Amino acid sequence: MNMEKTVxxxxxxLEIRLFEEKVFELYGQNLVPGTIHLYxxxxxxxxxxxxxxxxxxxxxxxxxxxxxxxxxxxxxxKTMAEILGRKTGYCKGKGGSMxxxxxxxxxxxxxxxxxxxxxxxxxxxLSIKLRRTDQVAVCFFGDGASNQGTFHESLNMAxxxxxxxxxxxxxxxxxxxxxxTQVMLTKDIADRASAYGIPGVTIDGNDVLAVSQxxxxxxxxxxxxxxxxxxxxxxxxxxxxxxxxxxxxxPKEEVEDWLRKDPINRLKRHILQEGIISDSGxxxxxxxxxxxxxxxxQFAKExxxxxxxxxxxxxxx
Ligand SMILES: Cc1ncc(C[n+]2csc(CCOP(=O)(O)OP(=O)(O)O)c2C)c(N)n1
Ligand SMILES: [Mg+2]
Numbered sequence: 001m002n003m004e005k006t007v008x009x010x011x012x013x014l015e016i017r018l019f020e021e022k023v024f025e026l027y028g029q030n031l032v033p034g035t036i037h038l039y040x041x042x043x044x045x046x047x048x049x050x051x052x053x054x055x056x057x058x059x060x061x062x063x064x065x066x067x068x069x070x071x072x073x074x075x076x077x078k079t080m081a082e083i084l085g086r087k088t089g090y091c092k093g094k095g096g097s098m099x100x101x102x103x104x105x106x107x108x109x110x111x112x113x114x115x116x117x118x119x120x121x122x123x124x125x126l127s128i129k130l131r132r133t134d135q136v137a138v139c140f141f142g143d144g145a146s147n148q149g150t151f152h153e154s155l156n157m158a159x160x161x162x163x164x165x166x167x168x169x170x171x172x173x174x175x176x177x178x179x180x181t182q183v184m185l186t187k188d189i190a191d192r193a194s195a196y197g198i199p200g201v202t203i204d205g206n207d208v209l210a211v212s213q214x215x216x217x218x219x220x221x222x223x224x225x226x227x228x229x230x231x232x233x234x235x236x237x238x239x240x241x242x243x244x245x246x247x248x249x250x251p252k253e254e255v256e257d258w259l260r261k262d263p264i265n266r267l268k269r270h271i272l273q274e275g276i277i278s279d280s281g282x283x284x285x286x287x288x289x290x291x292x293x294x295x296x297x298q299f300a301k302e303x304x305x306x307x308x309x310x311x312x313x314x315x316x317x
Contacts, residue, residue, distance in 0.1 A: 001209055003276045009051050009208050010271060011285050013043040013264050016067040018293045019076060023066070023083055023097075026297070027243055033085045034096045039067035041206075041238035044263035045170050046071035048211025049138060049231075052219050058106045058124045058137040060117040063098050064170075064237070065110035068140050073105040076296035086303035092314070093306040108137075114175075115148030117141060118167070122154040125163030125228070136164045136222040144175025146189050155230065159196040162227035166218045169232045170205065176241045177249045190232035198228050205233025206263040209270070236261075 020038050027036055039046070042064070050059065050071035061068040069079060074090070082089025083097045090100050101109035108124060111117050121139030128135045145151060146169055158165045169189050173180050186192065193200025199221070203210045211233055218229035236258035240247035247255075271277055 001212070005051060006271060006276055009047050009212070010264070010267050011289060012047045012071055013208065013267065014285065014289045015076070015292070016043045016046065016070050017264055018289055019070060019080070019296065020066060022293055022297055026084065031084055032097070035242045036083070036097050037064040037242050038237065038239045039064050041258065041262065042170055042172060042235045043067055044208035044211055045168065045205045045233045045235055046140070048208040049168055049215045051212050052215045053106070053136070053138065056106055057135050058108050058121065060108050060121040060124070060137070060139045061100070061110035062117060062140055062142065062145070063110065063112045063114070064142070065098065065100060069100045069102070069107050069110070072107050074100060074102055074107060076292055077299040080296040080300040081303050084300040085305060086300055087306040087310070088299070088303040092310060094311065115141060115145040115150040118145065118148070118150045118154040121165055122158050122163060125158055125165035126161065128164050129161065134223050136166060136219055138166045138168060140168050140170060142175060143169065143171040143173065143180050143189060144178070146192065147183060155193070155196045155198065155228070158228040159198045162225060164222035165228040166215065166222060167228060167230045169230065170235055171232050172235050172237045174241070174250070188232060190230055193230040198230060200230040200232065202232045202234065205235035206261045206266060208263060208267055
């Protein structure tokens with residue numbers, strides 16, 4: 001792995017973590033309308049995947065989407081402003097946490113409807129194929145979403161039409177309070193790929209280098225016209241499902257075990273052990289990221305709220 005790329009991945013993962021820690025803090029101060037679903041613990045998936053994408057490649061995100069958008073290049077300022085419901089945000093403050101979109105960087109949007117993003121990414125794949133470009137479309141979704149009909153229909157359609165889509169299942173073992181083992185007998189969701197005649201791989205989703213490697217192969221396949229791949233990343237969310245969920249359904253030992261496998265600390269250890277950069281280099285990155293997150297908070301707080309009349313703008317008639 002190229003050293004520069006490794007350091008950049010560390011910076012992005014840290015950016016997502018510190019950004020969300022701020023979002024959590026601001027939520028506690030009643031500054032975030034609606035709810036929030038934090039991505040902490042799963043950063044290696046978004047960053048490992050997006051590190052292989054070009055600006056004009058597409059992603060479709062989920063309700064747990066801040067990390068996907070930041071990894072694809074979303075502005076921290078505009079993302080924070082949207083989460084705080086300000087008019088300088090990505091959707092002019094009218095969408096909030098679950099509706100970050102920016103077509104200029106290929107973020108086709110997030111959706112609160114579980115599994116709804118999967119056919120959207122498949123449609124983007126069809127559009128790429130018809131336009132004959134070398135773009136790819138990536139779809140992020142959870143273990144819960146993989147039980148929706150949309151998952152099965154989309155994989156089948158992408159398979160027969162050899163669409164350039166990469167289906168990335170973030171298996172964090174739970175869909176709200178429901179454990180994967182309660183709702184499916186399949187242990188590895190990637191096994192479902194064989195039902196559609198496409199490759200499926202299960203990887204350690206807390207190892208950003210493994211995620212990046214698997215994505216690189218899937219992207220190459222997609223760009224060469226060989227069709228879709230299903231990548232299952234085993235990971236874990238550090239917090240509850242959404243802001244008010246204390247996650248009492250998770251055994252304490254399980255949580256502690258996964259906290260020890262934190263993807264950011266893991267990459268930091270690798271960077272230091274391999275001498276890619278020194279301790280002071282890491283401290284410098286931490287300072288820079290903290291500064292940019294603080295700036296995003298300031299930008300958002302200083303921005304105005306949308307006017308009530310603006311609710312009637314940007315609507316389809
Ligand atoms: C169609 C639909 N059904 C149910 C819900 C309620 N809901 C919101 S998130 C969620 C769990 C999703 O789990 P998963 O796909 O594993 O994603 P994760 O939250 O673990 O990232 C559910 C059931 C919804 N938003 N949409
Ligand atoms: Mg899940």
